[in-house]
Amino acid sequence: MLFPGINKMGRQLGLFSSGAAIFGRYRDFSICAYDGSNKKELLIRMNQSLNEQDIESLRSRYKFKKADYVAEEFTMKVEFSEIVKPYSYKKIISLTDEVIDLCLRNGIQTVNKCDNCDNQTVNYYEYNGIPLTLCSGCFSRESFKVDQARIAYSDTENNYLQGLFGSVLFSIPGIILQALLFIFLSRLGAVSSVIYCLLALYGFKIFKGKAAPLSAGFIILISQFMTVAGTIISYSGLLFYKTRDLQRVIELLSVTEIQNELRSNVILQVIISAFYLVFEFFSLRKNWTFKTLKQAEKLS
Numbered sequence: 001m002l003f004p005g006i007n008k009m010g011r012q013l014g015l016f017s018s019g020a021a022i023f024g025r026y027r028d029f030s031i032c033a034y035d036g037s038n039k040k041e042l043l044i045r046m047n048q049s050l051n052e053q054d055i056e057s058l059r060s061r062y063k064f065k066k067a068d069y070v071a072e073e074f075t076m077k078v079e080f081s082e083i084v085k086p087y088s089y090k091k092i093i094s095l096t097d098e099v100i101d102l103c104l105r106n107g108i109q110t111v112n113k114c115d116n117c118d119n120q121t122v123n124y125y126e127y128n129g130i131p132l133t134l135c136s137g138c139f140s141r142e143s144f145k146v147d148q149a150r151i152a153y154s155d156t157e158n159n160y161l162q163g164l165f166g167s168v169l170f171s172i173p174g175i176i177l178q179a180l181l182f183i184f185l186s187r188l189g190a191v192s193s194v195i196y197c198l199l200a201l202y203g204f205k206i207f208k209g210k211a212a213p214l215s216a217g218f219i220i221l222i223s224q225f226m227t228v229a230g231t232i233i234s235y236s237g238l239l240f241y242k243t244r245d246l247q248r249v250i251e252l253l254s255v256t257e258i259q260n261e262l263r264s265n266v267i268l269q270v271i272i273s274a275f276y277l278v279f280e281f282f283s284l285r286k287n288w289t290f291k292t293l294k295q296a297e298k299l300s
């Protein structure tokens with residue numbers, strides 16, 4: 001996501017937006033800028049580095065955190081800290097101008113070429129927020145790869161049941177593990193609910209279930225069901241371990257206090273696994289969300 005400062009800078013300099021970064025050519029130099037966590041970053045592509053004194057002089061006036069060089073060429077990367085308030089985009093523009101002036105004065109040129117080859121006739125694209133500078137040949141090739149991945153995915157069999165079976169099968173050992181955790185570590189056993197999610201997911205993958213929203217739904221349902229069932233089973237196991245009497249376990253399970261304790265254990269387990277499942281859902285989502293490689297939006 002672009003914050004207002006970077007967006008305004010992009011508009012003022014006539015750059016392109018990938019949705020997560022601004023990039024393009026300004027005063028004929030290839031530049032890129034984006035927001036990080038508590039920082040902004042500016043990249044300027046050049047074929048040589050600036051000298052240390054010039055960088056020090058810029059740092060003392062612009063108070064940026066650091067400037068170093070990345071990638072094969074001398075792409076200068078400047079990091080601006082934003083601990084209390086956003087770093088002014090106007091100052092970033094002014095710094096960009098100063099760096100370009102210094103380059104021009106010292107005979108340093110920009111590197112303006114395709115990200116994949118040496119072709120200098122380029123256009124600006126974005127893929128899933130990633131800014132890409134590509135020539136038309138590389139764009140066609142990359143675009144073809146993206147399309148092929150989508151076609152391969154839609155051609156995959158919808159073998160949900162097979163995956164579902166794998167999830168259930170692989171979740172079963174989780175009950176044993178949960179029972180052991182319950183018996184030997186008592187309350188720490190609550191963490192074991194996450195194990196069901198991992199096992200259900202692993203079983204689904206091993207049995208080659210199709211990665212799709214429906215699969216994620218299955219995995220979530222199975223692991224939640226196993227969490228509840230596993231907690232009841234392992235809790236009963238704990239009672240049996242203490243009493244060594246099955247009849248006594250059945251009696252104890254009907255006592256209100258024990259039922260309340262069991263209920264609070266189940267709720268705790270379900271809450272823990274729910275948090276984990278939200279995280280898991282987002283990591284699964286990338287398996288079925290296919291973005292297109294498209295022309296980046298020109299800011300004006």
Ligand SMILES: [Zn+2]
Nearest residue numbers: 114117135138
């Ligand atoms: Zn190319």
